[in-house]
Amino acid sequence: MNDEVISRRLLLKRAGALGLLAGLQPLLASCASHPLLSPARPRPDISTLSGELIELVISERSFALDGQTGMAVLINGTIPGPLIRLREGQEVTLNVTNHLKEVSSIHWHGILLPSHMDGVPGVSFSGIEPGTTFTYRFPVKQSGTYWYHSHSGGQELQGMYGAMILDPIEPEPFQYDRDYVVMLSEWSEESAEVMLDNLKKFSGYYNFQKRDAREFLADAVRWGLWPALRNYAMWDEMRMDPTDFADVTASTFTYLMNGLPPAQNWIGLFRPGERVRLRFINAAAMTFFDVRIPGLTMTVVQADGQNIQPVTVEEFRFGPAETYDVIVQATEDRAYTIFAETMDRSGYARGTLAPRSGMEGEIPERRVRPLRTMEDMGMADHGNGHTGHVMKRSSMNLPGDPNDHGPMHGEDMKYAPESHGRDRSPILGSIPVKHGPDHHGTGNQTVAEYSKNRMHESGKGFEQSSRRILVYTDLKSLTPYRDQRAPEREIEIHLTGHMQRYMWSFDGKKYSDAPEPIRVRYGERVRFTFVNDTMMEHPLHLHGMWMQLENGSGAYLPRKHTVVVKPAERLSVMVSADAPGSWAFHCHLLMHMEAGMFRVVKVSA
C-alpha cells in the first residue's frame, strides 16, 4: 500500500510537470471510492438524474451499517443508486461504467425496450466487462414507477439498485401535493454467494423461528396434547417445515427504507391535509414486505407502474420487484410510521411521514410468525366443499410438458370477450385442478395435488387482523389494454423445488438442465399458467413484455412485470408477444434465480 502511495505521488509529480494533471482527475475520482478507504455509510440524500444523457458508475466499497461492515456494490457511490427520472416520449442514453473487478450489468426492471438493451448477461448481451463502459439507449415508451438493478450474481443484494420514475405525457389521473419514493431493501455483511452456500448446505440456516419445545408446550395447552402431537408429527412426516416463510431472515438482514435502517428513520415531510404520493418499490432480493401506515388508509393508484382503478386499503403485501403507488392524506399534525414488516415477521423496515424533521412515529406492536397450512401444500380444503367439483386434466396435455401446448377446446366457458365494457371474467383455476402424473423428478420435493387460484386471499400472517388488505383481485386497470384478443395457446409452467436441498426450478429442471428457450411467435397472444408446486411464494418476473394478470376483471386486467404466485396456487397471465428477442423469465427471489429458477422466453421476429 505504501508503494502505491509513493508511486501515485511520483506519478502526480511527473504528471504535473507534463501538465497532465487535468487528465488525472477521473483517475483520482475513482480512487476516492477505493475499498481500502473508510467504509461508506447510509445517507439520506440520494441524487436524482434526468435528461437525455445519464452517466452511471459502478464501484465497490466497504459499507458499514448497524455495526455490520461488508463489501457493497454502489451505483454512483450510494445505496440505493441515484433516482433516474425521465419523461415518457423522450429518448435516453445511459453510459454505465464498470469499476468492479468482475462483469456487471444493469437491468431496467419493467421497462419496455429492445431486448439487447435489457441488461441480462447471457440473454440480452455479454455483460459489462471490468473497466469498460456500456451504452444503453432506448426510447421511453411508458410512464410510472420502476426500478433498476444489477443482473449479475449477487451484486443486487450488495446495494446495486435504484429507483426509476417515468413521468407521463398525459396528466396523471390522480392529484397529489408531494411525491416520495419509498424503496425497501435489505443489507447484510454476508454476500449472496455465502448465503446461497449456507442454504445449499442447511436450508434452515437463517430460520430462527422454527417450532421448538416451548411452542409445542404452548400448543399442547391450547389445542390439547394429542392434536398438537398429531400436527407436529404430520409436518415431520412430510419432511416439511411449516415456519418456512423466508429463506433469508433478519438473522442476517437489516431492512432498509430508502437505504436507511430503522434506527436512522427515513423521514418524508408533509403539511397536514396534503395528499402525499408514496412510490413503494420492493428492491429486496429475498424479502416480502407487509406495508402499512397506522392511522392512515392508502389509496393504491398504480401497480407495477401502471394506473389502476383506485382502491383503498390499510395494508398491502408485496414481493421482491413489485411496486405500488399509493396516495395518503394525513390531516393531523403528527408523525405517522411507515411500517414494512417482513412476511416471516423476523424484522422490519420503517420510516416516518412527519410534519417536521426529527419526528418519530410509534413502532406498532410486532405480529407473531405465521404457520403454513395444508392448503399451502395443495391438499384441497375439506371445508369449502370444492372437492366435489375438482377438475381432472386426464386426457388433456400433461402439465409441465413443454412440447404440448396445443389449444384446448372446452365446451361452455366463454373467455375474454372483445367488448370493452365488461369488467368481469372467469378466473382460471378458481375450481381446484388435480395435478397430473408428472411429479417433476428428483429435484422437486412435492407437488400441489390440487392447485387453485388464490388471488382473492391476502396470504398467511394476517389471520388476527381485521384490516383491509390489498389482494390481486382488487387490481383493475384504469383503462382497458389495447390488445383484448383471447389467447391462442396456453403454456403451463410448474414452479418446483426442493427446500431441503435448496434446489429451485421450473418443471423440475433448473436452467442449466433446460437451457432451451420457451418459444413464442411475434405478435402471438399467449397465456402462461403458473402452477406453484412448492410451499413458498414466488415472484415471477417476465422481462420486456407485460403480463396481464387474469384476475377476473374482464377487459381491465392489470398489467404487471412481476406476479406473486402463492403456494399451491394456479394463476394465469396473458402476454402479447410484441417485443422480439430473447427475454429472461425468472423467480425474483435472488437465491431461487441463482439456483436455476430461470428460463429464456424467445419471441421470434
Add this chain to the structure above:
Amino acid sequence: MRLMSQAGRVTLAVWVLSACLGTTSVLAESALGDRATGTGRSPTVAPLPERARTIANLVPQQGWPNPVNDQEHRLFTLIDVLEYRPRTGRDGNNSDYRWDIEGWYGGDYNRLWFKSEGQQDTAFKADYDVDFQLLYGRFLWKHYDIQVGGRMETQSFRNHNVTRGLGVIGIQGIVPYNYEFESSLFIDQRGAVSARLSYTKDFLLTQRLILQGRFQTNMAIQRVEEFTTGSGLNNLEFGVRLRYEIHRKFAPYIGLSLDRSFGQTATLVRQQGGDPSQLRFVVGLRAWF
C-alpha cells in the same frame, strides 16, 4: 394428501379452458397485419431504430456467460461427532475419543462423498477402530442419495494392527418424520457381508439448544473374528447429545451414549478384554463448513 386424492376421484370433470381458442388465430393474424403495415394505432411494436446504432455493443451469443450460477460445486464437511469420553466404569483409567465426520464435494445431483468414523474401546470393537469411506453418490429420488464406493477399516489390538478393504453400497437421506437416515451394505475382500444402519433426529428445545437422538446398529452375516465381528446382530447404540448452537456452524455438546454388543460379538469383545455393555458420558463439538 392420499385422503384428498380419494375425494378428488369422486368427480371427473373435463378441463375446459376456453371455447373461443379455436377462433383466435384469425384475430391474431389480423391484429398482426395491422401492425405490420403500420395502419393500426398500436405503438406496442414500434420499429426499433436504435438497434442499428447500438448494435456495435453486441457480440455473438457464443461465449456469453451463463445468466445464473446454478452449476456451482461445493464442498461440505460435517463433523457430527467429535468427542472426549472420560472413563467412568470400574477398572477404567483410559479415557478416549470418538469422531464421526462426513461430507461431499459436488453439485445438486452428483457428489463425491467421504466419511470417517473412529473410536477406541467400545462395546462393539475393542481397542482402536478407524474407518474411512470414499463414495460416489447420486441424488436419486426426492430424498435419497444412493452411494457406491470403498471402505477401509483398521483395528488395533495390543500393538497388532489389522486392516481390510470393503466394497460399499449405501442409501442416505431423510425418511418420513424427519430422521436423517444412513444405511450401508459392506462386502469385504474375502466376501464377508455386513451392514450398518443409523438414524439421527434433532429435537429443538429452543432455537439454539438442540437435542440430537442417535441410533446405530451393525450386523454381519459371517463371523470375522479378526475384526471382533460375530454373525448376526453385532451391537446397538443409543445416544443423546445436547448441543448449543453458538453459531449455526459451531455447537459444543454434552451427551450420553449407551452401546451394547450381542451374541458372538459380545463374546469376542470379552475375549479381547473389552466391555460389551457401556454407558459413556461424552463432551464434544459439532461443526460444519
